Amino acid sequence: MKRRTAFAVLAALVVAGFLLSLIAGKVWVPFSAWGSADPRWWIIVELRLPRALLGLAIGATLGLSGAVLQGYLRNPLADPALIGVSSSAGLGAVIAIILGFGAAPLILFGSAMAGAAAAVILLGMLVGRSGSALAFILAGTVLQTLAGSLTAFLISVAPNPFALAEIMGWMMGALTDRSLEDAVRAIPFMAAGCAVLTLSARSLDLLSLGEETARSLGVRPGRLQALIALGTGLAVGSAVAASGVVGFVGLIVPHLVRPLVGQRPSDILLPSALGGAALVLFADSFVRLAPGTEEVRLGIAMSVLGTPFFFALLMRFRKDHAWA
Helix, strand or coil: CHHHHHHHHHHHHHHHHHHHHHHCCCCCCCHHHCCCCCCCHHHHHHHHHHHHHHHHHHHHHHHHHHHHHHHHHCCCCCCHHHHCHHHHHHHHHHHHHHCCCCCCHHHHHHHHHHHHHHHHHHHHHHHCCCCCHHHHHHHHHHHHHHHHHHHHHHHHCCCCHHHHHHHHHHHHCCCCCCCHHHHHHHHHHHHHHHHHHHCCHHHHHHHCCCHHHHHHCCCCHHHHHHHHHHHHHHHHHHHHHHHCCCCCHHHHHHHHHHHHHCCCHHHHHHHHHHHHHHHHHHHHHHHHCCCCCCCCCHHHHHHHHHHHHHHHHHHHHHHHCCCC
């Protein structure tokens, strides 16, 4: 009953966040203007509907990915950025902008996806067939550091201020000026990646009993690791390709839903997807309402929200392990 109530509340929050995303902004569009000759209706059709669809899909993707990675790595501080996919996808997009393709959405998207694919391939090469969670973390840290260093280098040699501004805007993450074509391009990849990630649910439950027990019950660590790397690459890579880098969603949301649905890894996957969707939809609505002519970037808003949460989580973790 508690889980059903949690699902109902989270689903209601997603619906409310989606509607708010359509209504809210510098220009509010009331329900009375929907589907009418009111010119404000076209604000919804052309600008806010694609943005809301992407916000829902990206939030669900990041929330689900974070829940899967925390369950697999048995690390409460894990999130999609930990394995280098986000930073590698961002690097791919930065390369496209440096080469002058920032105004070509298809090339920009393809470059970001290529960066994510390269990260998955390199991750597999670095980890090998061992299926070791520790090796997975270390390899992801190497990729994250490498991609971050190369991105910083490219920013330092940006050919002109316009390219630099575009790169910085991309790295801060936003859903501004996204079109329906952007949503149609990215959402199938996110859906495919999430579908792959959900296949790991039973194995994550068994893995929580211990690696040796999981092996004896039929879990193949190498296969599970490849499944998670592929799913994260597809889902998170396409999310970054659509919006730029938006952090902390995958870290925050699983911790928020665990008290509602329990600790079993498979039980928090769908709630984390719903919670992530609601969080991004509400956050993206609120950044539009910030005073001033320019919107606050979504990535900045999530960092402002996520940093104190991360600090509180770290302090609680430190307290719980004070005598370890």
